[in-house]
Amino acid sequence: MNEEKTAVLLMRENPSKSPDPYKMDELRGLAKAAGYKVLAEIKQRRERDHRFQIGMGKIAEAQSYHPTKLIFYNPLSPSQVFNIRSEFSAQVLDRFNLILEIFASRASTREAKLQVDLARLSYDAPQVRSELALKTRGEQPGFRGAGAYEQSMYHDIRGRMAKIKSELKDVETMSEDRRQKRREQGFDLVALAGYTNAGKSTLLNALTGSGVEAQDQPFTTLSPTTRALEIKGRRVLLTDTVGFIDDLPHFLIKAFHTTLSEIAEADLVLLVADLSDPAELLHSKMVASHKALWDCQVTAPIVTVLNKVDRLSEGEASMKEELIRDLAPNPVMVSAFSGSGLVELKECIYQRLQPLQEYQIRLPNTSEGLSRLSRLYETAELLSVSYGEELVVKLRGKGEAVARLKIESSDSQAKD
Amino acid sequence: MVCAVVSARVSPNFVEKIHTVRIMPSEAETLDLNVVADFICGACMCLPGIIVAESGDFYNQEIWRVRSILGRDFKYPETIAERTLIEMAHHISVAGRRLIIEPGEDNNR
Numbered sequence: 091m092n093e094e095k096t097a098v099l100l101m102r103e104n105p106s107k108s109p110d111p112y113k114m115d116e117l118r119g120l121a122k123a124a125g126y127k128v129l130a131e132i133k134q135r136r137e138r139d140h141r142f143q144i145g146m147g148k149i150a151e152a153q154s155y156h157p158t159k160l161i162f163y164n165p166l167s168p169s170q171v172f173n174i175r176s177e178f179s180a181q182v183l184d185r186f187n188l189i190l191e192i193f194a195s196r197a198s199t200r201e202a203k204l205q206v207d208l209a210r211l212s213y214d215a216p217q218v219r220s221e222l223a224l225k226t227r228g229e230q231p232g233f234r235g236a237g238a239y240e241q242s243m244y245h246d247i248r249g250r251m252a253k254i255k256s257e258l259k260d261v262e263t264m265s266e267d268r269r270q271k272r273r274e275q276g277f278d279l280v281a282l283a284g285y286t287n288a289g290k291s292t293l294l295n296a297l298t299g300s301g302v303e304a305q306d307q308p309f310t311t312l313s314p315t316t317r318a319l320e321i322k323g324r325r326v327l328l329t330d331t332v333g334f335i336d337d338l339p340h341f342l343i344k345a346f347h348t349t350l351s352e353i354a355e356a357d358l359v360l361l362v363a364d365l366s367d368p369a370e371l372l373h374s375k376m377v378a379s380h381k382a383l384w385d386c387q388v389t390a391p392i393v394t395v396l397n398k399v400d401r402l403s404e405g406e407a408s409m410k411e412e413l414i415r416d417l418a419p420n421p422v423m424v425s426a427f428s429g430s431g432l433v434e435l436k437e438c439i440y441q442r443l444q445p446l447q448e449y450q451i452r453l454p455n456t457s458e459g460l461s462r463l464s465r466l467y468e469t470a471e472l473l474s475v476s477y478g479e480e481l482v483v484k485l486r487g488k489g490e491a492v493a494r495l496k497i498e499s500s501d502s503q504a505k506d
Numbered sequence: 507m508v509c510a511v512v513s514a515r516v517s518p519n520f521v522e523k524i525h526t527v528r529i530m531p532s533e534a535e536t537l538d539l540n541v542v543a544d545f546i547c548g549a550c551m552c553l554p555g556i557i558v559a560e561s562g563d564f565y566n567q568e569i570w571r572v573r574s575i576l577g578r579d580f581k582y583p584e585t586i587a588e589r590t591l592i593e594m595a596h597h598i599s600v601a602g603r604r605l606i607i608e609p610g611e612d613n614n615r
Contacts, residue, residue: 108568377584380518384589392519392586417585419518 097126097183098152101163102144103135112371116335117163117185119287123307124192129155138164141173153178161188168217186213186339192309199313201261201348208254209345215247262348269355273490276469277318277327278443281353283383284362285375286333289397291315293362293426294330297436302330309333314352321440323471329356334382336374343385354386358442360435361394365423366401369413376417391442394418395435400425446486448473451495453481462495507532508606509549510599516587521594526553529602539565543575556581558588 099117103109114131121128134148142149143164152160159181160174166184174182183191190210197203222244269279282290291304291311298317303310315330329352343350353359361383363376383392396418399407411421422438424431453459459481466472470487485492513526530549534541542563550557556579564572573580583589 106568108570380585380589383519384586388519388586394518417518 093158095124095126095159096129096155096157097121097159097161098129098155098157099131099161099163100144100148100152101131101133102138103133105135105137109135110374112368112374113163117161117188119308120185120188120192121161123309124188124195126159126161129157141170142177143167143170143174146177149174149178149180153180159183161185168220172221185337186342189309189335189338189342193312196309196312201258202312204254204258204261205345205348208251208258209342211247211251211254212341212345213339215244215251218244218247258348262351265348265351266355269352270490272327273488274469274494276488276491277325278358278488279329279356280319280326280358280360280439280443281329281331281356282360282362283331283353283379284333284360284395285364285379286335288333288362288364288375289426290330290333290362293360293395293397293424294328296426296429296432298328308335312349314349321436324440324443324446326439326443334379336378343382350382350386353383354388356388356390357444358439359383359388359390359392360439361392361418362397363394363414363418364398365396365407365410366398369410372410373414373417376414380417392419393435393438393442394421396421396423397426399423399431400428446471447489448484448486449492450482450484451492453483455479455481466495507534507537507545508599508603509545510595510602511549511553512591512595512598513553513555514591516585516591519586521587521590527598528553529598529606531602531606539567539575543572547576547578550578555579558583558592560592 099114099121101114101117114133118128118131130152132144132148132152134144136145139145143162143166149160160183162182162184164184165186166174166182171182174180190206190213193202193206193209197206272279282294284290286308287306287310289304291302294300294315294317295302295304298319300317302315302317309332311330312332314332316327317330319326319328331352332346332349361379363372363379365372367375394417396407396411402410407423411418411423415421420438420442422431422435424435426432453462455477463475463481463483466483466485466487469491470485473484473486475484476482509530509532511526511528511530512524513528514524515522528549530545532545534545546557546559546563557576558581561567561582567575569581583592
């Protein structure tokens with residue numbers, strides 16, 4: 091029988107910080123995305139309780155709704171999880187585990203599954219270690235025991251992590267080779283980045299006319315999806331990536347390094363933001379996105395796509411654009427849903443891409459040289475070709491494509 | 507301790523122009539919030555604009571509180587350019603510390 095998953099959301103607010111009403115909204119969105127029916131939301135403004143994170147009374151109140159799980163916004167320590175489980179016999183999750191649960195349910199590719207596994211193990215490793223330490227506290231190994239504790243579990247985790255890391259490294263090398271190959275083929279690489287549920291996949295569909303899965307919920311996309319697009323004769327590959335979220339532990343970003351490298355290595359980054367969000371929330375999401383881009387070590391130019399403009403009046407949209415002007419490089423207002431502003435966005439992408447350089451190259455006037463010339467028609471814009479003892483070709487294109495041609499020419503000369 | 511101040515004009519993702527770099531050494535018995543605030547305020551004297559510093563420098567206090575202590579416009583780094591500048595100031599302050607406070611240390615190594 092398929093039982094409905096229910097949850098009560100709990101959040102402890104720090105008394106020394108200003109209250110943030112959007113945090114609970116975000117947690118609710120995440121819980122719904124993970125398939126939970128939210129029965130109640132409980133907040134408490136107090137200092138951290140070292141045993142239960144939040145006051146005991148609040149946990150008892152949450153338990154009175156008889157939920158399947160209690161979901162905490164605040165991170166829980168292993169001892170807090172143990173205490174809540176044993177005192178209230180309740181199943182608990184914190185925000186990070188909830189995100190991992192969503193990731194695990196959505197991971198469809200091998201790469202995504204490995205990344206989710208690595209993130210979970212990175213989270214579990216210190217927890218298992220401290221649980222083992224709690225378990226063995228005050229005991230002496232040796233008498234009637236094998237003289238050893240369950241340390242092997244921790245070592246197993248470390249071993250699996252190392253194995254996954256090496257597998258992911260292979261995937262990363264493969265992605266790097268693929269990117270290099272695409273550049274040699276004359277493509278410009280553009281990455282779609284932004285806060286989760288900003289409308290990146292919808293924008294990808296609107297720009298390229300493809301049918302990538304896009305839904306109004308966080309973390310619909312986990313693995314990078316690439317589609318081709320042509321803007322004024324320039325061939326562009328647009329890559330949709332996993333969305334950012336605020337307050338993520340560093341190791342999760344490390345686990346998703348392979349996916350995030352698509353953003354770091356792009357020629358241009360489209361930073362998508364949901365303009366229909368309240369101004370304060372929009373500002374904090376933009377700050378979180380900038381932080382994530384900084385963590386990814388992005389050096390490429392950024393175009394800010396202010397999406398979902400169809401949900402606002404013209405005055406409201408320009409007021410919000412003004413509010414986040416310091417955080418939004420090269421802003422373009424777009425509605426991926428209605429299609430407005432897409433022409434301006436394409437123009438902006440074209441303007442911000444590095445201009446193509448002109449080159450003059452010489453090819454041997456042989457069948458091999460001619461086949462290379464015909465390939466050039468696909469990878470670059472040919473300005474003139476003069477046929478003599480040698481083929482003198484003037485072209486406009488990407489440096490990588492020309493460099494590849496030169497390597498091929500020198501290889502064939504060496505063979506001759 | 508050494509405080510490095512970098513005064514610059516920034517766009518959201520690039521540092522457009524660096525106007526001034528200032529290094530200021532100081533000694534203090536304690537490192538409470540007021541000492542740090544006075545030190546930073548003194549180092550930024552006569553430099554116009556918003557002060558941007560890492561949240562750890564002000565013990566993760568709320569922005570409005572730091573603003574009222576400094577008596578100047580203040581914010582934590584938000585954009586890529588601001589983070590680049592903070593990183594730059596960190597490198598300068600570490601190098602400045604080695605140069606001003608620990609001049610003999612490198613020779614002893």
